Amino acid sequence: MTPADINPGLWLIAAGLLAAATPWHPVRAILGVAAPLGALALLFGPGGMGAHGAIEFLGYQLLTHRFDATALPFATALVLGSLLAGLYAVGRTTRIESGAGLVLAGGAVGAVLSGDIVSFLLFFEIAILAGAALVWAGGGRLSAHAAIRFLAIHILAGSLLVAGAAAIAAADPFPVLGPVDPASAGGTLLLVGLAIRAGAPGLHVWLRDSQARTSPEGGVHLGAVITTVAIYGLLRGFAGEPMLIAIGLLTALWPLLFVAIEDDLRRVGCWGVLAHAGLMMAVAGVGGPLAAGAVMSMAFGGIIAFSLFFMAAGAVQARLGHCRISLLGRVWRTMPVSAALMLVAGLGIGAVPLTAGYTGLAVASGTMAQTQAPVVWVIFVLAAAAAGLAVGVRAPLRAFFATRVGAEPEEAPFPMILAMTLAGFFVMAAGLAPGFLEAMLPEGIRISAFVDDSRGEIAQIWIFAALVLAAFGMVRLDPRVRPGVARDLDDLYRGPARAALRWSTGTVQRIVGRMLEVGRAWSAELAASLAQAVRPGGLLVRWFEAPGAAWPLLVVAALVVTLIVLS
Amino acid sequence: MQNERPLDEIPADFRLPAGIFTTADLTPEDLPDPADVQPDHPGARLLGWAAGRGGRIAVFGLLLLVGSGLVLLEVMFRPAAITHVSEIPGIHAAIGMTAALAVVLLARVGQWLLLRRDANPMPPRTAPSRALPVRPATPAPAAPGTLRPTIAPTAGGGAR
Secondary structure: OOHHHOOHHHHHHHHHHHHHHOOOHHHHHHHHHHHHHHHHHHHOOOOOOEEEEEEEEOOEEEEEEEEOOOHHHHHHHHHHHHHHHHHHOOOOOOHHHHHHHHHHHHHHHHHHOOOEHHHHHHHHHHHHHHHHHHHHOOOOHHHHHHHHHHHHHHHHHHHHHHHHHHHHHHHOOOOEOOOOOOOOHHHHHHHHHHHHHHOOOOOOHHHHHHHOOOOHHHHHHHOOHHHHHHHHHHHHHHOOOHHHHHHHHHHHHOOHHHHOOOOEHHHHHHHHHHHHHHHHHHHHHHOOHHHHHHHHHHHHHHHHHHHHHHHHHHHHHHHHOOOEHHHEOOHHHHOHHHHHHHHHHHHHHOOOOOOHHHHHHHHHHHHHHOOOOHHHHHHHHHHHHHHHHHHHHHHHHHHHOOOOOOEOOOOOOHHHHHHHHHHHHHHHHHHHOOHHHHHHOOOOOOOHHHHHHOHHHHHHHHHHHHHHHHHHHHOOOOOOOOOOEEOOOHHHHHOHHHHHHHHHHHHHHHHHHHHHHHHHHHHHHHHHHHHHHHOOOOHHHHHHHOOOOHHHHHHHHHHHHHHHHHO | OOOOOOHHHOOOOOOOOOOOOOHHHOOHHHOOOHHHHOOOOHHHHHHHHHHOHHHHHHHHHHHHHHHHHHHHHHHHOOOOOOOOHHHOOOHHHHHHHHHHHHHHHHHHHHHHHOEEOOOOOOHHHOOOOOOOOOOOOOOOOOOOOOOOOOOOOOOOOOOO
């Protein structure tokens, strides 16, 4: 086995386990930064592109390390995200968070660099377990409950994925991570499992639920990692599947119902992650090299921009213990650097020209225009604009540039500022110089033309959206954020459905109890009647004493014995 | 101006002695000018200007000018034959306006339909030992002719 055979994800996982085991904070802080740097070195190391790490396991040919142009942008962005999160958490790390953060990144990178479905799922499940540990490490009863809910949904999705992988592996001893027929049983199960992890409406609540219960550092680690790996799986297995366009657009539109009323800034970010995943899913459904390039560009920009968003929101959370928009005041006065970097994150998420998000959206818009379905293109661009506006512009402005009296925390500590500045650099670099992103994409995919041609068009979207939003704000039609949480689908199973279950369980218990009472009463009556009948002078005694009266009883007894024997 | 101390320097527990001043004794000139309490950092000043009325009007005007120019250019250089909806001049501007309208409408409808009180609010979640020091909130300047209320900082969220 050569170093090239080792999946860089394994390196991160090993570093995470070491970090979790070590009681010394400085060692954990160094590992949090050094391990991603080492993974980057392995990624661009001597092994180069190609298939490595072929092993045989239980009769299956597995490829634990496949490094190609499709995986490169995803893996690079995930490792960069881990590096930024490690730097962000240098000052404040717990053993569980340090370890779980690195293991999460390692699982995600390992899954992206896997060449077969079995390795992909194995690494993905490791990432999920680490994600649950991160949520649990947030502290308190609510975080523990959120971690259990997180695990419950992901065990469901994981079961579907394992069943799908088993169905595919049963037919093929080399279950390569590649195009899968969605009509087959295995393909359907894989598609549903990946869609759940990508945040498809219905079982999407895990992200918003869990992210808000993590610590500031844990939230940055978790970020958009799991949805991005799921999108990668969909891109590998189901690119060009039209069903993905419909599911993706629904996933992108669904958060719009909630994001504008969400009070918690990190939950706002979660809705943004979901909308972004939906947009990527829709583009993946178009299929073809250009669509793949668009998804890769969006994933790269999304991971970095959302990392920065969660960092800036986490800085407020670290200072105050919360990041509720309705309780914040003129934060820009006391946190000017964090506020400015939050604006950069917002611009990146909103895909404003010259930022990372723009590069992806420009190519994606061009790709969706190729579908020749005008409605699809309009919905796609509208969803992207509305989600970007609500998450990237409206919420940060209200949180950091409010005019009301409220909490004004101190500026974030230096390590956090440093990590945010580095993330801001990447957000701007990917927009100002998309050449380095293009160099990572598969050969033949040229995004520069779209990036150059779309600046005016996407600038129009943002300029007029900002004008309308500002006009609504001036006439006070745009409502202020109120304290509270948005009702979502989880209210159905955590509220009425739970009450209905409790009611039905109680009703069944009452019915069974009543039946038992009646049965006991009947038994008692029967016993009393029998006792009375067998007393001297009772009914049975008189029957037996009468000549020939015992025959009917003997016939009944014979019938009962016969029935018992026959049964 | 009698009181030139920045608001940040006034102790949080400061109270006016009873019976010394009444609202009628104070004039708007006695209250600190909000401009005096702006931070000295140049970046913060820039952000403050952008967040103020003048900055907003300037940004609004600039956006309107640039946006109109872009649409005008698109109309002037429109393709001879439009083959896709994305080539219609002004379609992107219309989508942008629709998106903003949708966000505002959904915010209004959502607050009416979907917002509920949080049974498990966030602030108590973070253990006090892990929370970083909190800076007391700066009270807003009072309206002219009124006494500025003295607000004691509260743990976790500051004063509102």
